[in-house]
Amino acid sequence: MTNKIVLKADSIVKYFYEPVKFEVLKKVSFEVKRGEFVALIGKSGSGKSTLLYVLSTMDTDYTGTLELNNEVLTNRKQNELADFRNRNIGFVFQFHYLLPEFSALDNVMLPALKLKKKSKEEIEEAAYKNLGLLGLQEQALKKANRLSGGQQQRVAIARALINEPAIIMGDEPTGNLDSKNTQIVFDIFRELSKERGQTIIAVTHDDDFAANCDRVIEMRDGVII
Amino acid sequence: MASVNNRISRTYLTSSPGQTIVAILGVVFGISMYVFMTGFMTGVNNTQTELAFSALAHVHIYNDRPADRSNIIQAVYPDAVVNISHPKIIKYTDGIKNSAAITALLKSQPEITSYTTQVNFNVFFKNTGNKINGTISGVDVQNEDKVFNISKYMVKGNWIDLEKRSDGIILGSELASNLSVSIGDNLNILTADGVSKNYKVIGLFETGVAGTDKIKGYININAARQVQAANAAFVTDIQININDYNQTEGLVNKLAPMVPYKVESWQMANEQLVAGSELRDIIAIAVSLTILLVAGFGIYNIMNMTINQKIKEIAILKAMGFSGNDVTQIFLTEAVIIGIVGGVLGMGFGLLISWVVNRVPFKIANLETLPMTYDWQDYVLAFIFGLIITVIAGYLPALKASKIDPVDIIRG
Numbered sequence: 001m002t003n004k005i006v007l008k009a010d011s012i013v014k015y016f017y018e019p020v021k022f023e024v025l026k027k028v029s030f031e032v033k034r035g036e037f038v039a040l041i042g043k044s045g046s047g048k049s050t051l052l053y054v055l056s057t058m059d060t061d062y063t064g065t066l067e068l069n070n071e072v073l074t075n076r077k078q079n080e081l082a083d084f085r086n087r088n089i090g091f092v093f094q095f096h097y098l099l100p101e102f103s104a105l106d107n108v109m110l111p112a113l114k115l116k117k118k119s120k121e122e123i124e125e126a127a128y129k130n131l132g133l134l135g136l137q138e139q140a141l142k143k144a145n146r147l148s149g150g151q152q153q154r155v156a157i158a159r160a161l162i163n164e165p166a167i168i169m170g171d172e173p174t175g176n177l178d179s180k181n182t183q184i185v186f187d188i189f190r191e192l193s194k195e196r197g198q199t200i201i202a203v204t205h206d207d208d209f210a211a212n213c214d215r216v217i218e219m220r221d222g223v224i225i
Numbered sequence: 226m227a228s229v230n231n232r233i234s235r236t237y238l239t240s241s242p243g244q245t246i247v248a249i250l251g252v253v254f255g256i257s258m259y260v261f262m263t264g265f266m267t268g269v270n271n272t273q274t275e276l277a278f279s280a281l282a283h284v285h286i287y288n289d290r291p292a293d294r295s296n297i298i299q300a301v302y303p304d305a306v307v308n309i310s311h312p313k314i315i316k317y318t319d320g321i322k323n324s325a326a327i328t329a330l331l332k333s334q335p336e337i338t339s340y341t342t343q344v345n346f347n348v349f350f351k352n353t354g355n356k357i358n359g360t361i362s363g364v365d366v367q368n369e370d371k372v373f374n375i376s377k378y379m380v381k382g383n384w385i386d387l388e389k390r391s392d393g394i395i396l397g398s399e400l401a402s403n404l405s406v407s408i409g410d411n412l413n414i415l416t417a418d419g420v421s422k423n424y425k426v427i428g429l430f431e432t433g434v435a436g437t438d439k440i441k442g443y444i445n446i447n448a449a450r451q452v453q454a455a456n457a458a459f460v461t462d463i464q465i466n467i468n469d470y471n472q473t474e475g476l477v478n479k480l481a482p483m484v485p486y487k488v489e490s491w492q493m494a495n496e497q498l499v500a501g502s503e504l505r506d507i508i509a510i511a512v513s514l515t516i517l518l519v520a521g522f523g524i525y526n527i528m529n530m531t532i533n534q535k536i537k538e539i540a541i542l543k544a545m546g547f548s549g550n551d552v553t554q555i556f557l558t559e560a561v562i563i564g565i566v567g568g569v570l571g572m573g574f575g576l577l578i579s580w581v582v583n584r585v586p587f588k589i590a591n592l593e594t595l596p597m598t599y600d601w602q603d604y605v606l607a608f609i610f611g612l613i614i615t616v617i618a619g620y621l622p623a624l625k626a627s628k629i630d631p632v633d634i635i636r637g
Contacts, residue, residue, distance in 0.1 A: 058544060059632045079548040086546020097541040101240035111545045113229035
């Protein structure tokens with residue numbers, strides 16, 4: 001492992017145009033190493049979520065250069081970026097965002113079925129394993145909208161892991177959970193970064209959560225402090 | 226990749242069955258109406274044509290009145306003032322003289338399925354006090370039946386008997402009742418030249434066309450020549466049927482320069498029939514396309530609604546790495562499945578409606594029930610139209626879905 005940098009942001013500048021032109025990110029530059037567990041904190045409006053969506057490759061309206069897993073992703077086509085996300089990035093959002101009409105198992109399997117690197121049987125096995133890891137083996141065949149909030153969030157994590165992405169990004173992954181579930185989610189992230197070397201970048205408001213991470217990046221008014 | 230997209234489409238279709246059924250019903254309704262309307266309209270047109278062709282051949286050759294050439298001065302000096310009093314245009318020849326040469330020519334035309342020669346003239350039918358003017362057709366008995374299928378319209382007696390009976394006459398049913406004659410009775414005719422002759426009524430026919438049934442009688446062509454004092458090659462009309470009655474123009478153009486008489490297609494002689502038939506076709510197509518379009522709008526609405534409901538899920542699919550094309554494919558697949566299922570059911574339902582309507586009693590002219598055609602090409606066409614409209618109706622919302630920006634939706 002000669003190059004341990006998995007994320008490199010260089011001079012990221014982004015504007016909001018509504019209601020008036022406003023510079024949200026002011027030349028943000030930083031690097032994240034492989035296996036790091038990073039918390040992104042800051043007050044409302046500091047630009048931390050905006051930064052996360054730029055890093056996620058979903059928001060392409062910025063200037064500067066973004067490099068993930070040694071690939072430059074600035075100015076790439078939407079379809080290429082979608083494919084890149086599929087292979088390299090796992091997402092966990094505040095409001096879990098499962099597909100409610102599918103079973104928990106199907107939700108977990110979908111990104112892998114899309115990637116098509118493994119056979120359906122292998123994917124199913126991996127999905128069961130991931131759900132088991134999160135203590136959800138019993139709920140695998142239930143429809144997503146029949147699960148509790150904490151269970152749904154854990155299914156979302158299982159889904160984020162299915163393609164073994166280099167980077168897992170979370171937008172307030174514990175924002176909607178009680179302290180017990182927050183602890184469970186935190187422990188899972190901790191384990192993933194330590195044992196599997198997966199990089200985790202999570203936007204959070206939770207100070208305890210941030211305090212236990214490897215590294216805290218704090219933002220204020222569009223710059224890292 | 227295709228398989229996972231299909232799986233998502235299938236799940237969406239089956240998880241909200243109410244919506245799916247409404248969308249499918251829209252297509253079913255459109256296609257079944259299309260199939261039914263075209264079948265019905267074609268049936269009506271065919272019946273109309275069949276009725277018309279009971280008294281009308283596809284192409285008719287006869288001796289027309291000569292052209293008016295009384296004012297030859299005007300042709301040379303268009304500005305000249307010409308005054309001609311009482312010009313008389315005289316027809317020097319009557320009927321077709323060289324009929325054998327023409328029929329030999331007709332025999333060599335591959336598209337001609339049948340033809341017949343006739344000697345037609347006007348007469349008075351007389352039975353003691355009753356005097357009715359009408360026409361007599363001296364006919365080549367077997368060929369006449371091939372062209373006009375007249376034996377089908379016989380209500381009493383046998384058409385073929387006319388071949389052997391030079392004293393026999395077959396009358397329209399209404400003409401017979403107006404003359405108070407029936408089968409076996411004697412009847413006197415008087416021609417324009419003053420020839421009077423007795424015939425025995427050996428049959429009655431009823432075509433359903435009142436103009437024919439009221440005035441027409443058939444006798445053997447040789448008997449007709451005898452009454453007209455004409456030679457054995459004399460005919461007044463030649464009636465021709467061809468493979469496809471819509472393709473008369475080719476034959477008319479081919480025969481006209483070779484035959485020194487008027488060659489006329491049924492379309493030239495009966496423009497009102499052509500217009501009626503074409504107008505009905507246009508109405509049928511307009512109505513069915515409108516129905517299909519309305520169904521298409523229904524599908525468009527339902528797909529739009531579905532996509533608005535699923536906007537967050539589309540965003541999350543994109544975040545997970547599904548591309549815009551995948552999203553389009555998912556929703557287009559939904560539309561295509563709706564189109565195919567709706568199309569198949571629509572063809573079945575259309576067939577059922579047609580079958581039922583075809584059994585509704587309708588006893589006018591020669592009809593027993595409402596007419597109907599069952600043409601598989603109409604069904605295939607309806608299916609294809611339905612599918613095209615469904616695909617368009619599904620594609621527009623699907624395209625919109627593919628352009629959804631996940632950041633906008635997820636960040637709220």
